[in-house]
Amino acid sequence: MEICSLPIHRVHDLLASGQLSAVEVLSAYLQRIETVDLRLNAYISTLSDRAMEEAQLFDSGKRDFTSSPIAGVPLGIKDVICVNGTRTTCGSRILENFIPPYDAHVTERLKEAGGILVGKTNMDEFAMGSSTENSAFGPSRNPWDTDRVPGGSSGGSAAAVAAGLCAGALGTDTGGSIRQPASFCGVVGLKPTYGRVSRFGLVAFASSLDQIGPITRDVEDAAIMLQVTAGYDRRDSTSVNLPVPDYRAALGEPIQGLRLGIPKEYFIEGTAPEVDTAVRKAIETCRELGAELVEVSLPHTEYGIAAYYIIAPAEASSNLARYDGVKYGLRAGGSKDLIEMYRRTRSQGFGAEVKRRIMLGTYVLSAGYYDAYYRKASQVRTLIRQDFLDAFQKCDALLAPVSPVAAFKIGEKSDDPLQMYLSDVFTLPASLAGVPGISVPCGFTPDNLPVGLQILGPHFQEDLVLRIAHQFEQATPFHLQCPKID
Numbered sequence: 001m002e003i004c005s006l007p008i009h010r011v012h013d014l015l016a017s018g019q020l021s022a023v024e025v026l027s028a029y030l031q032r033i034e035t036v037d038l039r040l041n042a043y044i045s046t047l048s049d050r051a052m053e054e055a056q057l058f059d060s061g062k063r064d065f066t067s068s069p070i071a072g073v074p075l076g077i078k079d080v081i082c083v084n085g086t087r088t089t090c091g092s093r094i095l096e097n098f099i100p101p102y103d104a105h106v107t108e109r110l111k112e113a114g115g116i117l118v119g120k121t122n123m124d125e126f127a128m129g130s131s132t133e134n135s136a137f138g139p140s141r142n143p144w145d146t147d148r149v150p151g152g153s154s155g156g157s158a159a160a161v162a163a164g165l166c167a168g169a170l171g172t173d174t175g176g177s178i179r180q181p182a183s184f185c186g187v188v189g190l191k192p193t194y195g196r197v198s199r200f201g202l203v204a205f206a207s208s209l210d211q212i213g214p215i216t217r218d219v220e221d222a223a224i225m226l227q228v229t230a231g232y233d234r235r236d237s238t239s240v241n242l243p244v245p246d247y248r249a250a251l252g253e254p255i256q257g258l259r260l261g262i263p264k265e266y267f268i269e270g271t272a273p274e275v276d277t278a279v280r281k282a283i284e285t286c287r288e289l290g291a292e293l294v295e296v297s298l299p300h301t302e303y304g305i306a307a308y309y310i311i312a313p314a315e316a317s318s319n320l321a322r323y324d325g326v327k328y329g330l331r332a333g334g335s336k337d338l339i340e341m342y343r344r345t346r347s348q349g350f351g352a353e354v355k356r357r358i359m360l361g362t363y364v365l366s367a368g369y370y371d372a373y374y375r376k377a378s379q380v381r382t383l384i385r386q387d388f389l390d391a392f393q394k395c396d397a398l399l400a401p402v403s404p405v406a407a408f409k410i411g412e413k414s415d416d417p418l419q420m421y422l423s424d425v426f427t428l429p430a431s432l433a434g435v436p437g438i439s440v441p442c443g444f445t446p447d448n449l450p451v452g453l454q455i456l457g458p459h460f461q462e463d464l465v466l467r468i469a470h471q472f473e474q475a476t477p478f479h480l481q482c483p484k485i486d
């Protein structure tokens, strides 16, 4: 476990100083995956052979550890992101055998920087869910308590990082899918600003919301992975052409004198007391570190769930129209005509939650309902965005819980979609507004389940969000804890 419990920057130090070879490091992870992942199901596929070839390039001197801070480091990547020549399932039967013929932008970036991809991580089907129970390949389990979910939809990435099955991973966040699993698994998860990281080669769920970001053991690693992946890419029309700051350089600056907003709508009845206690303690820690706390209001927060669960399914219903048995993946046999082939393929290929979203989305976009639902939801979204812009006039960043509960039991919410949707209450608004947010470990419940603190910042101020998270992390012991899964 020794190597496998280290953050990226420490693994990289060992490689760069010659204390360990790339093959030694990779072998430690692969061995651990073989024993531990039987229990966690964090990976849908592992890429051992190719990873080993990559590692050997370093050890034979053909590649150089000093070229980047992830060079030679084993990483996981969510199975919704294309890796050339490697099965990319999106957690769905319909793409069970889909092998993309190209790399996503972020995949290219990781490869160019010398990251070694060890596997494709498990996820809710097409990233729809908050628990990873909607995966067609079985749920992932939380390494802190294997009867519980790791969160979702990037649950496989979070579980893999927490359990030491990779040094860091990429996830995606449409409405909380990086931040919430990070908080459930006691690791760091950063959702960048919408437009910061190119989605070229990310299989689309809700295109006006989807973002790719890192899930890591500590905040410095999140800065490293964002650095490697961020920046303009003409192949994603929403990619923003702004300079990428040096994220690691900003981490060391104290937070003394920063104004941190406490949004009153995020401290409500219904949050579990053990979560509330941990988050309030974390806020107090920030005050002790010299930050000034200011109460702020984001008055349209309560409409976030309703707006999100119209907008995201609407976009999904359109994006998922491409899975018709002709262009990608599964095609159901035995049909007498084209329409029957479409119907059978989609009936057999999609799981229950995906079908529910397609139906919801098609309904809210249909003539006669569009104005009442989709248009209204888009207007509410503008108000939610404005709430954040107003709040950031009064403070530099916001502190809040990530989720009203810690990791719940497998099966506890899976029969009740509404309960599952409601648990996203604290992550959806930032997604609708497009602002960056991070989850950083801030405590444990009496059952020894991790709790995350959410830090939200203004558009494109990931450097500020990372700095606050790093200063908090370095003043607290929570990120040093590891689950006892061996």
Ligand code: GLN
Pocket (backbone or CB within 6 Å): 127, 128, 129, 130, 152, 153, 172, 173, 174, 175, 176, 177, 178, 205, 312, 424
């Ligand atoms: N839980 C939310 C949903 O089910 C968010 C998922 C995500 O961010 N991908 O849509």
